[in-house]
Amino acid sequence: MDLFTKKLIHLQHCPWIGWKSIYLLLKKDPDLDGLYNYSSSYYSSLLNISNSQSSQLIQHLQQPIEPILQTYESKKISFIPLYSEKYPKLLSHLPQPPWGLYALGDLSLLSSERKLAIVGARKADEYGLQSIQLLMPELVEYQCVIVSGLAKGIDIWAHQEAMKLSGRTIAVIAGGFQHLYPAENISFAREMAKSQLILSEYPPNTRPQKWQFPARNRIISGLSLGTLVMQAGKRSGSLITAYCALEQGRDVFCIPGKINDPLSEGTNDLINDGAKLVRTSEDILNEIIKNG
Secondary structure, three states: OOHHHHHHHHHHOOOOOOHHHHHHHHHHOOOOOOOOOOOHHHHHHHHOOOHHHHHHHHHHHOOOOHHHHHHHHHOOEEEEEOOOOOOOHHHHOOOOOOOEEEEEEOHHHHHOOOEEEEEEOOOOOHHHHHHHHHHHHHHHHOOOEEEEOOOOOHHHHHHHHHHHOOOOEEEEOOOOHHHOOOHHHHHHHHHHHHHOEEEEOOOOOOOOOOOHHHHHHHHHHHOOOEEEEEOOOOOOOHHHHHHHHHHOOOEEEEOOOOOOOHHHHHHHHHHHOOOEEOOOHHHHHHHHHHHO
C-alpha cells in the first residue's frame, strides 16, 4: 500500500474528519505531505473545529496506523481508494463519491457493469417477497448483480433470493464491518462475505449513525445502472435511494401496488412522477441491457 493511501485511511480513523474535511485538506495539500506536521491552529482554522477537537485529531494522527492495517489484512478487509483502477467507474461520477470503499468479499463484483439496485420497505409483506421471487430468476440469468443495503424486508430478501439462485449480490452498509446492523442479519452477512461482497465507506470500527443510512443510499444507486423500488411508503428511506438515482441520471423502476395500501404510496407516486412501471423482469432488462 502506498504512503498516500495510508494517510487517507489514517485520516478516516480520526475524529472530526468527514468527507468535506478530507476535501479541504486535499485542496490545500493534494499529496498530504504536511499531514503529520500541521499545528492545532492550522487544523482548527481549515476544518472549522475547536482547538480541543484539533488537538484530539493530532493525537490520533500521532498513533501509528500500521497495526490497524495489519488487522484489516488478517481479516481480509480491503480498501479501494477513489483513484484505484478497481474503484467502480459509475460511483466515481458522483458529485461526492466516497474517498474509498472498505470491502469484504469478492472484489471482482466491483467490475461488473450490469448492477441493479433493489430497495424497499423494511416492513414489506408477502407481495414484496413474491415480487422478488417472480423477477429474480431472469435477472440472475442475465447476470445482473443485485445491490442493496442488508436491511430488513426487501433488502435482505433481494440478497437472499439472488444467492439462492446462484446469482451475485453486493451489500452496502452504514457504519463499519465490526458493527453490522441490524443484528438479526449478522449471521447472513458473514455468510454473504464468503462468496459475495459487502461494502462501506466507513472504517470497520465505525458504529452506524442515523445520518449514515441516507448517505449510503447514494452509493447503492451510484453503483447501479438502475434502481428498483418495491413497497415503499410515503416517507420510506427507499425513496431517498430513488431520488439519488434520478439525480445521478440513472433509471428508476417501480413495482406498482394497491391504491389503498400504505406500502404502495411511495412507489405509486414515483410511477406517477415518471418512474418506469415494472410488470415483468423484461421491463427492467430492456433498459439495463441497453445501458450496460
